[in-house]
Amino acid sequence: MDFLAPTTWADALAAKAEHPDALPVAGGTDVMVEINFDHARPPALLDLTRLPVLREWARDGGRIRLGAGVTYARVIDELGATLPGLAMASRTVGSPQIRNRGTVGGNLGSASPAGDSHPALLAADTTVEVASVRGVRLLPIGEFFTGVKRSALAPDELIAAVLITPPSGPQQYCKIGTRNAMVIAVSAFGFALHPDRRGVGTGIGSAAPTPRRAPAAEEFLAGELEAAGLWDSRGALPDGLAREFGHRVRDAASPIDDVRGTAAYRLASLSVMARRAATWAWDAHRSAACGPSDEDPPVRMHP
Amino acid sequence: MRITLTVNGARHDVDDVWEGESLLYALRERMGLPGSKNACEQGECGSCTVYLDGLPVCSCLVAAGQAQGREVTTVEGLADGERLHPVQQAFVECGAVQCGFCTPGLIVSTHDLLEHNARPSDPEIREALAGNLCRCTGYEKILDAVRTAARTLSAEQP
Numbered sequence: 493m494d495f496l497a498p499t500t501w502a503d504a505l506a507a508k509a510e511h512p513d514a515l516p517v518a519g520g521t522d523v524m525v526e527i528n529f530d531h532a533r534p535p536a537l538l539d540l541t542r543l544p545v546l547r548e549w550a551r552d553g554g555r556i557r558l559g560a561g562v563t564y565a566r567v568i569d570e571l572g573a574t575l576p577g578l579a580m581a582s583r584t585v586g587s588p589q590i591r592n593r594g595t596v597g598g599n600l601g602s603a604s605p606a607g608d609s610h611p612a613l614l615a616a617d618t619t620v621e622v623a624s625v626r627g628v629r630l631l632p633i634g635e636f637f638t639g640v641k642r643s644a645l646a647p648d649e650l651i652a653a654v655l656i657t658p659p660s661g662p663q664q665y666c667k668i669g670t671r672n673a674m675v676i677a678v679s680a681f682g683f684a685l686h687p688d689r690r691g692v693g694t695g696i697g698s699a700a701p702t703p704r705r706a707p708a709a710e711e712f713l714a715g716e717l718e719a720a721g722l723w724d725s726r727g728a729l730p731d732g733l734a735r736e737f738g739h740r741v742r743d744a745a746s747p748i749d750d751v752r753g754t755a756a757y758r759l760a761s762l763s764v765m766a767r768r769a770a771t772w773a774w775d776a777h778r779s780a781a782c783g784p785s786d787e788d789p790p791v792r793m794h795p
Numbered sequence: 796m797r798i799t800l801t802v803n804g805a806r807h808d809v810d811d812v813w814e815g816e817s818l819l820y821a822l823r824e825r826m827g828l829p830g831s832k833n834a835c836e837q838g839e840c841g842s843c844t845v846y847l848d849g850l851p852v853c854s855c856l857v858a859a860g861q862a863q864g865r866e867v868t869t870v871e872g873l874a875d876g877e878r879l880h881p882v883q884q885a886f887v888e889c890g891a892v893q894c895g896f897c898t899p900g901l902i903v904s905t906h907d908l909l910e911h912n913a914r915p916s917d918p919e920i921r922e923a924l925a926g927n928l929c930r931c932t933g934y935e936k937i938l939d940a941v942r943t944a945a946r947t948l949s950a951e952q953p
Contacts (some may be wrong), residue, residue, distance in 0.1 A: 495796060495814035495860040517845050517858060521838055524856040527815045528836040537814060587926020590838055592850040593857070673925030674839055740816070794938075 494536035496733075501545050501623075504650060507538055509625045514538040518546070518561050519593035522588065522602045538650075546597065546652070556658060556750065557621075560597020560651040564609075567596065577663030577682055578699035581612035584667045586626035587674050597651045599686035600636065603643040603702070610637070610703035611682030612665050614695030619655040624648045630655070637702035661685035662776035667697070668761045678753040679761045681741065682767035685777055690714060690723045694766070699745035699758045705742035706766075713737045726778045729771065751787055798863045802826060803872030809859075818862045819843045819854035822869060828898045830870040841927035844900035845869045851907045853926075870899035873906060881947040882906050882940075891932035891940035901927045905941050913949050915941070 496514055498711070508514060515534035517523040518541060526532035540546055546561030549571065556575060558567070564582035567791040568591070572579040585591050585608045599607040600620060610633075618633040622645055629649070636644050645651065664683040669675030680697030692714045716733055717723050747758035758780040797810050802822070809825050817836075822828045822845070822865035826924050831854055837854040845854045846868040854867075873880040879887065892898050901924060908915055908923040915923065920941050929937060 493814040496856070497860060497863065517861070518859055518860065520856040521853075524817060524858060525837040527858075528817060528855060531816070537858060537860070539858065539861055586838065588842065588907075589841060589844055589851050589853045589926045590856075590925060593852050673922075 495539065497539040497542055498534055501543055504540065504543055505541065505623060505625045508650050509648045509652045511536050516601060517648060518595045518598045519563065521590050521594040522598060527727065536782050540697060555655045558596060558654050558656060561595050562652055564591040564594050574658050576659065577612040577616055577684055578656065580665035581609050584608055595655060600617055603637055603641050605640055605700060606677050606698040607703060608667065608677060608680065611680050611695030611697040612629055613654060614703055614705050614732060615663065615682035615684040615693035616656050616659065617693055620651060621653040621655060622649045623652045634705055640701050659684055660688035662773040664773045666765035666769055676752060679758040681765040681769055683773055685773050687723060687757065687777065690718060694741060696741065696745050696762060697736055699762055701745040701786055708739040709737055709744060712740050729774050734767045736768045737770050738763040741766035766789035796860065798859055799906035800862045800864060802828065803868055804858050812859045814860060816859050817855045818857040821859040822854060828869050830895050832899055834896060839905060842897050842900040844903040844927065846903065851903055855951055856930045870902055873902065882909065882944040885940040885947060889936050889940040889943055891933060891936040893933045897927060897929040901937060905944060909945055909948055914945055
């Protein structure tokens with residue numbers, strides 16, 4: 493096995509082009525498990541922890557460009573108010589030790605259907621920036637996941653960053669597991685209200701071969717809110733609307749039975765999580781006193 | 796391959812490191828530092844917790860090569876010579892040790908908690924130690940030890 497440890501982004505892309513079989517490793521929270529258990533013996537490891545550019549985040553136009561190597565702990569500490577859905581998802585990841593190492597880019601690279609960040613990224617209409625010596629591609633998150641632990645990443649590409657627009661409305665994230673810490677989700681759900689464009693975002697985790705959105709549920713809820721004039725009035729949700737939304741989210745899933753839970757439980761829990769998330773988010777939207785502020789929230793850069 | 800890193804303040808040059816091996820393995824088998832324990836090898840149990848550049852991490856999930864040039868502090872590095880760190884002393888005094896396998900990881904995690912939060916509440920202690928499993932289920936004594944260590948450290952640094 494080779495151990496490639498580039499110190500510049502150009503060198504990293506060159507290394508990946510030369511060694512397309514090299515397995516990128518950042519926090520190691522997935523990759524090292526595979527190696528420790530003899531499940532993976534890649535010809536080379538491509539260490540991404542010596543690339544300062546991956547550990548940066550910054551405002552890029554109206555969006556946050558989050559380097560692929562920013563850890564969950566830093567998302568929580570530095571972006572909790574700016575990217576609330578992703579920060580909520582990050583708080584559910586593993587343990588303090590895991591959050592100190594695990595990265596959003598690594599979560600995407602593993603492309604597990606149970607990746608904790610994925611439902612939040614889907615709900616927030618994230619764009620994934622991937623790069624190779626051939627150039628940069630911007631992929632809508634919905635096109636990134638192509639199968640169980642498979643993604644649209646080409647063999648010579650690395651994940652550079654994700655681009656996320658700070659929300660114009662409340663976001664929520666729910667995850668079912670057997671305890672609060674150290675669990676792979678039985679099922680998970682991300683939710684975003686987009687009052688600026690009168691839309692709704694969703695993300696389903698651990699209940700389909702890939703993380704996926706529930707487009708019909710999104711259109712249904714946004715349309716019902718429009719029809720009732722609720723985007724303008726911020727009135728209470730009509731009886732049964734959140735429940736029906738939950739059912740439509742459930743209908744977008746296609747889970748399996750496995751050691752963590754049954755397909756039936758996953759469907760039932762998704763329906764409940766979606767109902768609750770929509771209700772909580774709408775209540776937060778209603779109680780936001782004067783609507784979204786025109787001022788940008790303060791941005792804290794890491795030292 | 797060879798890696799060079801600083802462990803508990805001392806520089807180590809370590810040869811014959813396999814490219815896929817963990818920092819935990821290198822610490823235990825190549826540097827003679829068996830304090831960090833090898834249990835689950837998948838980041839679940841926390842018994843291998845060490846500081847890597849000041850952050851507590853599961854050393855079983857760090858590739859040894861990733862520690863090249865970095866600073867590592869293990870449980871062996873917390874005591875001042877023969878004088879135990881107050882966190883270690885508290886675990887002794889409170890009987891927060893049964894089989895002892897989880898103890899080094901819990902001590903590093905507790906050390907980190909009290910560095911950042913001198914008087915943690917019980918929920919804060921539980922959250923901070925969520926990544927450290929004790930399968931003897933001696934958690935009550937462990938919580939006693941954390942509270943005791945917090946009192947000792949607060950008294951030392953009023």
